[in-house]
Amino acid sequence: AGAAVAAESSTGTWTTVWTDGLTSLDRYKGRCYDIEAVPGEENQFIAYVAYPLDLFEEGSVTNLFTSIVGNVFGFKALRALRLEDLRIPPSYIKTFQGPPHGIQVERDKLNKYGRPFLGCTIKPKLGLSAKNYGRAVYEGLRGGLDFTKDDENVNSQPFMRWRDRFLFVAEAIYKSQAETGEIKGHYLNAT
Structure with missing residues (x-):
């Protein structure tokens, strides 16, 4: 399920398409790098997913959140999903200029x-x-x-x-x- 979330919110789709060969999908795909069982909960897991920064428009909160949560919360392959934590690298944070007015x-x-x-x-x-x-x-x-x-x-x-x-x-x-x-x-x- 973690890999499915990573794929659905990056380069994955439900079928192979001819345009897949026009780019290096491996370079742009999200990766589920760890899964832990939720203590005391049956059939519940925490999946750790990482994405290449190239997937996100610099300085766009809207793009960041729609990319990460936009598609997957309607993803039929999962019974339930919750975003628990979001860690943003300092290099990406620096692309945000802050509010236009103080x-x-x-x-x-x-x-x-x-x-x-x-x-x-x-x-x-x-x-x-x-x-x-x-x-x-x-x-x-x-x-x-x-x-x-x-x-x-x-x-x-x-x-x-x-x-x-x-x-x-x-x-x-x-x-x-x-x-x-x-x-x-x-x-x-x-x-």
Whole structure:
């Protein structure tokens, strides 16, 4: 099972294809290098899997996680699977530049100094119309929040498209700023 996970999350596929011969699959395949039984658990094991760094885009958290866990959690060959630990080599960590803006940039944008920011994630995270989402943003900002933010599950679902959310949130920000005399913000999920 460990080898199957390593293969499924790297170069493996369910059948041989003619393009396999066009590259050195051995160079790019994940490897299960150790397996241990879980103490006190029958038919449960810890598999240690390693991947060549060339499989991952430099500086991309999204690529890293989708490469490692994207395919295998729906893998029919396994009854259950859990990621217990992830160790990232320093050479790969160095490819991440960190957030594009630091806390000082955010303080400058919101004109808030000498105190913690006060913000929240809009709830319920899924199901609100764009208009009601904007209303929740407005009420929070008018009530004293410095910013609001989208939950990571909020994208562009049929009940609330990204563009509509953007327009209602922008209206909420402008209206709350006019009423409070403070700069307000919202962090939109655009992934």
